[in-house]
Amino acid sequence: MPVPSDPVPSEADDPIDEAFAAYLRSCDEGSVGSREEFLAQFPEMADELRSLMDAADAIDRFTGAANGDSFTLGTSQRSAAAAGADTIGGMIVDPDDSGDDPAATLPEATRPKGDPGPTLPYDLGDYELLEVIGRGGMGVVYRANQRMLNRTVAVKMIRGGLLACENDVRRFYTEAQAAAGLHHPGIVPVYQFGHRAGHHFFSMALIDGTDLQRKINENEMPIDDAVRYVHDVARALEHAHQNHVLHRDMKPANILIDDKDRVHITDFGLAKNLSTDSSVTGSGAAVGTPNYMAPEQAGGHSDRATRQSDVYSLGAILFACITGRPPLVGDSVVETLLQVVHEPPPMMRSFRSNVPADLETIVAKCLEKQPKKRYHSASAMADDLDAYLEGRPILARPRGRVLKTWHWVSGVPLVGALIGRKVVRASPGHRRFQAAMLLLLAMMPFFVVGGAMFWSHHLQLMPEQIVIAGGLEQGVYNEVADVLAERIGKNAEVPTEVVATDGSIDNRQRLLSGEVQMAPMQASAISGDHLCVIAPLFYEAAHLLVRNQALLDSAAVSPSVGWLSGQRIAVGPSGSGSRRTAEMILDSLDLPAQSTPRDVIAWPQLDTDQAPDVALICVGRGSSLIADLLNRNWRLVSIPQNILISMQHPTLRPMTITRDHYRSDTIPAEGLSTVGTTAFLATRRNAPSAMVEAALEALYQPPTIFTGLIPRERAAEWQGLDFHLTARHYFELLAVDHSNAGGD
Known part of the structure; x- marks a missing residue:
């Protein structure tokens, strides 16, 4: 002063x-x-x-x-290392x-x-x-x-x-x-x-020579020379760390180079003694040179500086030696500090194209924002630099492509704001990417609507092939599926196929898995949010058959079903809807499985001597399966309490089996009382509209596909069914046309 x-x-x-x-x-x-x-x-x-x-x-x-010495930023600083200058301390x-x-x-x-x-x-x-x-x-x-x-x-x-x-x-x-x-x-x-x-x-x-900053300012430094300088500095810095001293102000100007081209670290004015926890700064102070200080120092936590903080500075010095500028350079001290804390460093190859990949990896590891991701010591960094100079593999591993991409994308201001990262300065590439993102967001509603319309249209197109589930051998499901497939294939000119199954339950699983596009099944099998009805097909009746004369005599004199107690009853294959219906009926008649065993067998096995003497089969009236059994000493008997059973199970209804269904003298003139259900043609709720329309046209075109088929006029009255949207629209139009015709 x-x-x-x-x-x-x-x-x-x-x-x-x-x-x-x-x-x-x-x-x-x-x-x-x-x-x-x-x-x-x-x-x-x-x-x-x-x-x-x-x-x-x-x-x-x-x-x-x-x-004197003030904060200087990047290559724009005034070089005090002009020709003829001396450096000391x-x-x-x-x-x-x-x-x-x-x-x-x-x-x-x-x-x-x-x-x-x-x-x-x-x-x-x-x-x-x-x-x-x-x-x-x-x-x-x-x-x-x-x-x-x-x-x-x-x-x-x-x-x-x-x-x-x-x-x-x-x-x-x-x-x-x-x-x-x-x-x-x-x-x-x-x-x-x-x-x-x-x-x-x-x-x-007194060190006669120059300093590393002057070397950087003079000419482009050979890469191997830069590596050698920083390697020697790292070894010297490791000595300081081993003696519990952190430098905390490593920068090119504090690295002197004597006339024998040897490096010397100087200026320990901001040093911290780890053994005594002594320091000239406290929490909240950002000490050092902004371009070269570690993020934890730039963020005002110099008291948290560790050996990895000096390692960061070594990486920044090596970056500057090779590229001629520090990794992060702002227009002001504050902007530089913010970049050090928040911005990832650029690639050295963006400033010098011939930088080897291993050297890029070493510097990137030093410049990690989190200290634990850097080299654990200056000696470890020096070891990797030794490996590079000697042509050996380095220990550091490069960042993955995904991580590099994420770091770049997170530098977009909009993305940074969303994830909580402060973007100090966006590059032109980031700004262009953000503009494209905003344009895409603005156009997104149009893309979504257009895509939904296109996808909806695509879903309504006819499939390249239609597979229809059938049923059991000699069953009506197979007959209906065969005729339906033939008509659809001819009308829509699309390949069709029918696959044999074990019945309604099996058909349900095949529909849900996408193995088939359509399937006939009993009402009880159509449940859940994924299946719906194309059309009702026909009614199925429960046929109670007996082949033991003694049992027939008991059934003739007993109005109840007590004679069935203790008898084995065949209820059908495991995947059939007939089995499910039979079990509902037996449960309603108070015939539990413990007292009345239920045999799950295929219907052709009823001809064997080991088969039960009683069978409960739910199929369409007039079934060839039942007709064959009646010709082989089996007799039909009534199922009592049919009204009570139908009240307990909404999918069942009272029915009568008459001689019109089976030409057999064993059926009384008044018929046999029983219960039954309805068979439907079902599909997935997202089935194409074109396929559903083709199925309806084939189902109702003359001649009648099946003798017991429910007419479409009757089907149109079933408004409570869970129809496919296209089927509902079809039957609603049919009901309107029928009403207009009646009015005329």
Whole structure:
């Protein structure tokens, strides 16, 4: 800070001004011990004087920072590594930079009263300061001669003298102590530090040469040279880490290169001692150089810095050596910090096309946002760089294509907002992608409607082949399916096929699985949300048959079914609807399976001697199966309580079997009472409309497909059925036409 001239007292002078002027003179003369000692002399104005002293400190640091080391970003910074410059202790010197009078940087406390200040060379105890070789925001570095050892060294002295704030002094001594405890050829050694003539200073080795930032600025660096430099820095940094010291400000300007092309780490001003948890910064402070600091440091958590934080900086330095620029560069310090925290680094190949893939992988691993994904140590990174230089496989694995794609897509501002990622600056590619996304979103309703219409139209088209389920051998289902398939194939000119099944339950499973498109089945088998009705086909009656004369005699004299108790009853194959209907009837007649065993057998087995003497078969009246059994000593008997049974089961209804159905004298003239159900032609609810229309046309075209077929006029009256939409529309139009015809 410039030394003010002696004030001229006057009656108008303020006592606070006079006291502050006296303090400044004392600082210049070196006669004041400390601020507190001086303030104790003026207790009535101590607070006002302390405020003036703090303001003087702030002004001095501001003016010093304006002329020295400040945050610099990317390749746009002014290169202090111009030709002929020297570097020392992290300071870069330009001989052409006249700056302020060098004398103004010498210890203020040694200036005689009225003297603007001493000049170089200057005597500082054992050191003779020869020239200024570096100037920063906190300190000044001199080339000096150490008399006792007769060697040239560098002396770094804190700026501000007695006005230096406590934090500046702590940082200054942190740098000296951290470096002094490290002994490695890749780290600039510190010789001595202390306090003399009102100023803090330390001496260190003078490195003749250049620094890595100057190398980067000069020309495109050979890739192998860049790898070698960073490899050697990593080994030196590992030594610091092994001695519990984090650097926290690794950058190219803090890596010196001597005249033998060897690297030296310097400037431990932001170092942290892990063994004592000592640091010049606390939580909430972002310390370091923005382009090279790790995300956890840039986010204001420098107290959480670990060895992986320095590893991140090494990756950023290697990136800069190869591409000529740091990984992330913003237009301001704040924007750079935000990019470091939130933005993924670009690929080195986007700036230098000949970068090897393994090197890209090593740098990408160093620059991971999460510390645990980086190399666990600087030594591990150096090992992979060794492997690269020697042509061996590296341990780091590249990011997968999916992860790379996701990282790129998440950089789109709209996507970043949705997933909670802050996108600081979107590239032109990201902006174009977002514009395409917004256009697609705007057009999405039209695409959805158009796609739905197209898909709906596609679903209504006739299938390339129609497969219809049949039923049991000699069953009516097979007869109906055969004729229906023949007519559809002829009318619609589409291949058709009929597959034999075990009956209604089997047909239901085949429809649900998509194995068949249509199937006849009993009403009880049509349930759930996926199946619906095309048309009712015919009624099926329960036929109770007996072949044992004694049982026939008992049935003739007993109005109940007590004679059936204890008898084995054949109820049909396992997949048939007949079996389900038979079990419903037997349960209603209080004939449980424990007392009246139910044999699940195929109907042709009724001709064997091992077959039961009683069978309950639910098929269409006039079935050839029943007619054949009646011709082989089987007799039909009535099922009592048919009305009560139908009330218990909505799918069953009372029926009568007469001689018109079977020409047999064993059937009484009044017929036999029984119950029955209805067979339907069923399909899936999403079946094509064209197929349903073809099935209805084939079903009702003359001649009648089956003698017992329910006429379409009667089918149109069944409005309570769960019809397919196309079938419902068909029968509704038929009902309207029939009504109009009756009105005429």
